[in-house]
Amino acid sequence: MSDETWPDIREAVRKLCANFPGAYWREHDRARSYPAEFVRALGEAGYLSILIPEEYGGAGLPLSAATAVLEEIHRSGGNGAACHAQMYTMGTLLKHGSAEQKARYLPRIARGDLRLQAFGVTEPGAGTDTTRIATFARREGNRYLVSGQKIWISRAEHSDLMILLCRTTRREDAAKPGEGLSVLLVDMRQAAKQGLTIRPIRTMLNHATTELFFDEVPVPAENLIGEEGKGFRYILDGMNAERILIASECIGDGRFFIDRASAYAASREVFGRAIGANQGVQFPIARAHVQLAAAALMVQQAAALFAAGKPCGSEANMAKLLASEASWFAADTCLQIHGGFGFAEEYDIERKFRETRLYQVAPISTNLILSHVATHVLGLPKSF
Amino acid sequence: MFEGAKRPTIKFSDEQAQLLDIAASFARDKFPLSAARARIAAEADLDKEIWSEMAALGWLGVAIPEDFGGSGLGLGEAVAIVEPLGRHVAGTPLVSTTLLAQALLKAGTEFQKRTYLPKLAEGGIGALALSEESGDWNLTNLAATATKTVDGVALSGVKTFVTDATSAELMLISVLWNGRPALAVLDRAAFGKGRMTRETVIDETRRSYRVTLDGMVVQDCYFLEAAQTAAAFKHLDEAACLLAAAEMCGGAAGVIATTVEYLKTRKQFGRLIGSYQALKHPMVDALMLLDAARSHLYFAAGVVGEGKEGEIAVRMAKAAAGEALAFAADRAIQFHGGFGFTYDCDAQLYRRLGLWGEARHGDAAWQRARLAELML
Secondary structure, eight states, X not given: OTTOOOXXXXXXXXXXXXTXXXXXXXXXXXXXXXXXXXXXXXXXXXXXXXXXXXXXXXXXXXXXXXXXXXHHHHXXXXXXXXXXXXXXXXXXXXXXXXXXXXXXHHHHHHHTSSOEEEEEOOBTTBSSOGGGOOOEEEXXXXXXXXXXXXXXXXXXXXXXXXXXXXXXXXXXXXXXXTSSEEEEEEEHHHHHHTTXXXXXXXXXXXXXXXXXXXXXXXXXXXGEESSTTBHHHHHHHHHHHHHHHHHHHHHHHHHHHHHHHHHHHHHOEETTEEGGGSHHHHHHHHHHHHHHHHHHHHHHHHHHHHHTTOOOHHHHHHHHHHHHHXXXXXXXXXXXXXGGGGGSGGGSHHHHXXXXXXXXXXXSOHHHHHHHIIIIITOOOXXX | OOOGGGOOOSSOOHHHHHHHHHHHHHHHHHOXXXXXXXXXXXXXXXXXXXXXXXXXXXXXXXXXXXXXXXXXXXXXXXXXXXXXXXXXXXXXXXXXHHHHHHHHHHHOOHHHHHHHHHHHHHTOOEEXXXXXXTOOXXXXXXXXXXXXXXXXXXXXXXXXXXXXXXXXXXXXXXXXXXXXXXXXXXXXXXXOGGGEEEEOOSSTTSOEEEEEOTTEEEOGGGBOOHHHHHHHHHHHHHHHHHHHHHHHXXXXXXXXXXXXXXXXXXXXXXXXXXXXXXHHHHHHHHHHHHXXXXXXXXXXXXXXXXXXXXXXXXXXXXXXXXXXXXXXHHHHHHHTHHHHTSTTSTHHHHHHHHHHHHHSSOOHHHHHHHHHHHHO
């Protein structure tokens, strides 16, 4: 399974994406609006439920199939960030939810009736240091009352449900820092009427990210996923899937830039010959291809480990680091060789350039990945 | 902080520029690269005749006041001489001699200054015994000791990377005395050649020795003023960084010239390889790194010794020069192809010069760590 490249899926996704050309994405970018038509089309074609097991109405394919979908979306000039979380956020529910919860939600998520694509972890006072989150769920009878704040929560306005990580025991009262954290499935529509405020954050790209304020928001106790206090472990799997899928988006971005750069370099003539005949132009494009090819292999390997249920935290991290740097180098090269045209909106390059830059920061920054590799792979002392 | 007439610039003064011209033409005549290779092969420490000419030009005392037999200029002018010598991999004891004089000027007793400074200006070679096997780039992290006995002061410990030790008239040593770092200047009579063992070092043009202090007894009049010693260590470190930066900038200029020459003569696929952008453009990158490093160097040459600003400037200069030379010499090896990996290719002389320069008084990463402390 690990070497499956999903040519049929790729071909079909390319066809679907052809209906959403650069002009479509530019329009949403300009208006800072959600690409709802694209998300709908992708959902209707079944790509967003690709990872959900067949018994719940999904396609039941391994993670590599989802990487193929996202890579093709990005290679076509589109952007999967508006909906990629619909693919993997359900993983927490699938792996750690009760039979009753799965039966209740998964089929509707698979049909697209319910959107579960918000993952509430990060807080203003706790970036990557997740165990320091302070949002607290206080048990009161058959419900929890949630208070606190989350930041950089993507698609919160376009999601019916959210996987929320919060504290049910204060860090100082927990046996270990990683304990006392719990996962709740929050109904966003209900919550919005009962104390949840969503505030969009405007960014340099069209990315529906928000800030959330919880003020005694009630969540039914039955929405607790798994055991209370064990939630930290439950979300780690989801994070690995997220990193691998985002890495595949970077691979798609990189291919977009390399396709565009090669085509332009071969056709554009200056001083009587194609600019691509200059080593100063063709070598960076070739280098971008080499780097991207290596990163793509790492993404494949991480996806295969994930699908096999093996530990893949380091591989997922390394894949994301390599892919985000490779796509960034390709982006910079592509922009540079296009000269002034690279900055013209109609070429889509400046938009993709802004979009791919995000992935050296989100969902985890390059430095934190290096720190993970240094401590967990190489056994060096923790640097912070 | 730098107001009015004293404001330093990234250019040399007319005087420095003139000196640079003279030194450049001298180095070109006296130190072809074949001389560097001859020095590697020969047993002698250096060409005494050329050294005498350098003394006659007043270079050995360039940073020594006229009162003590020098030219009365400063370290800034020494930079103008050291840079072209680096370009030609001259490897003379000029730097160690100049640094020894600086230590004396900072912390020497009146007697030591009167006795030793004129000697250095006239051509007496100065050697520095400051490094130790388990030491680091902090000059005051020392294991060698001095202990007062009935016969005088007993020394113990081992010093490494003492260049030109066997031909030196004077040697500056650092030891712990009563737990505090101390400096002493020993003259030839005090140390015998038996204590010196030749070291094999990466830069083969250097005559480097390991010097054993164990069993040596000296008089306490050899020690520099205790009250000024801390200042002398600091000054030595900064002056050493400055002159190392000068030598490495020169090295970068030399290796760029060597490589450009090759790119203009070597043909592949019927064309000069220098016409290929993949080779031509990195040479421009190398030149830009050198230009930036030189700007740092010439600025530092104007402010060395002036407190925190001076230290910041010399550390930046050394970091920039080290990286400029490392990049240029590495590209030089690559661009010479298979020949670049041979002993006969001059690129290796410069790569070794750079590795030596980086390993002495702190590499670029270490300088940046110090800069972070100084500036942030």
